[in-house]
Amino acid sequence: MSRGNQGVDESDGSPTAGTDRYGPPCWFADTANVADAGIRDRFAEDWPDCWTVAGDMLDWDREYETVLNRDEGHLAWFGDGRLKPSHNCVDRHVAAGRKNAIAIRWIGADGERESLTYLDLQHEVEAVAAALRSLGVGPGDVVTLFMPNVPELPVTMLACARLGALHNVVYAGFSADELADRMASADSDFLVTCDGYYRRGSAVGQRNTADSARLQVDADVTGVLVGRLADDPDLGRDYHSYGALRDEFAGAEVDPVARDAADPLFVLYTSGTTGEPDRVTHTTGGYLSYAAWTATAVLDIRPEDTYWCAADIGWITGHTYGVYGPLALGTTTLLHESPADHQAGGHPWASIERESVDVFYTSPTALRSMRQRGAPPADEYDRSSIRLLGTVGEPIDPSTWHWYRDELGGGEAPVVDTWWQTETGGIAVATLPAVDPMQPGAAGPGVPGLSVDVVDDDGAPVADGEEGTLAVQRPWPGMCRRLASEGHGAGAGRDHPDAWRYVTSDRAVRGPDGYVTLLGRDADTLDVGQAAYGTAVVERVVSALDGVTEVAVVAISEDDEVAAYVSCDRSSTDPDALAGRVRARVAREISPAVRPNRVIIVPELPKTHSGKVMRRLLADVVSGRGYGDTSALRNPEVVGEIETVTRRQE
């Protein structure tokens, strides 16, 4: 296979995105899972039946006859079908002769490795399902899982699915209050947690947090404790031992429960960068088929691949593309206890070489942090196994996009920027790597079958090149249950499928070629004078400056003033001079109206566990409002310093 690059460099005249475009190299396009240039037209003409392509990736216990059911205004994908999700992610691969293929390869914080073949996974899932059943878990129950990326987490998720119970994964770093809120709101009487885990080299206790959450929940909670720090953790009166239960039920056979396609598979709370956590419920048939199809079409994952999704499972990305999508395809999914930018052996490159990773999916935030630490020389770690790179979670600026492609993709692997949300279940806007040219800075067109538009406050489409809110005009199988029953936003209608729409909370602009550039969340928009600016527009200009690692811009109170928080490479950058360059660049390239009144240099920006910059917290700090619970952050330790620097500079 030759690695000749067919990349083209042509201007598309798009007003906001970068102007360079890159086609897939021929070695990629020749073998890609989806390479049909007419796929979007075909899907548009044949909607909703086009989605049999996703439904048919699964095994059904009762075949669906209708692709999209619209009874009484409620939309149900594959509505009359029944299926077993854990069979689809586990047993069927064993039955198909792939029992010895690795399903999950786990790499612990200190570099230890553990591999589960599909047969091992089936045995583990059955034992844990039998154990949970013995504790009273049954169809429709909600089991809260408060654990980091350890193998017990995906095993227990699949064990819940096997029993028809819903899992409710809560990010392991959350506080007792956050955990209690999520348990109470989800009506969950079961908790599987761990004694602790390792984070950046140190042991973090988890038991006390879980205990205090239980005290706050007004229910009799049945608890199970995984020993991660100790083999035999103290159980007290409140916990059963995961290890002992698993041993007791080893060898148990548990037939998976068949569920209606529209039955819930799990609940998950959204990341909450803008406010209160919100419960999202996903369906069994629609979600799982959409996870499988987008993992195939956008991430180009194949059964024989080793695939690394560097997300915490507590984030929707870890659910869809760390667990359900790759396992539905029968792939090897790598599960790292530590985030990609905090690997034990130093660089994520080491893992890519050692595990021979084919497809790598991570967040722009993690990439910026890797970039800040500097890439190892090209000959130190072999990265030639990489076939495709993906990003998710925040807009990726062209400069980081190019760095990613050059350093990890040998300057030619396709890089897909994927926009989606907890609510969408899977990728909704992205280029198909063998079909659409990539355009750094723009996520791309809607996934085939999804019709995306940019609308104004009244829900009317705006002209290409104008800013508005991203909206999806047609239902798709991965949408959450709330969207299936209501649609959302201006013009959402129950009766008429064409009136259905989902108006997201993201600002966007669409170019004449249909490519969408995301400009940041609505709630983060800078309102200055008469105009509104998406945070991403300003941040992109600043991040292109030499020496800048990360930037977040926020509005200061109601003063019409803007603050830019910037982290930089201090070895080569003079912070005072950088502040001047930031202000001049923004004024020149965007508008003097949005020139930052304050440029505050900080060591690092505060980020959620899913890598999203917490602009709301920065706005609170710079406006003197104080800030609340920081347990949703992956780096809560930086907040004190950010506050000090902000005050000192006043």
Ligand code: 6R9
């Ligand atoms: C998957 C996930 C959703 C919000 C979304 C948007 C931001 C995600 C993005 C992106 C620009 C991308 N977002 N992907 N913004 N480009 N490729 O992140 O789900 O945690 O619910 O967050 O993330 O603002 O609305 P979730």
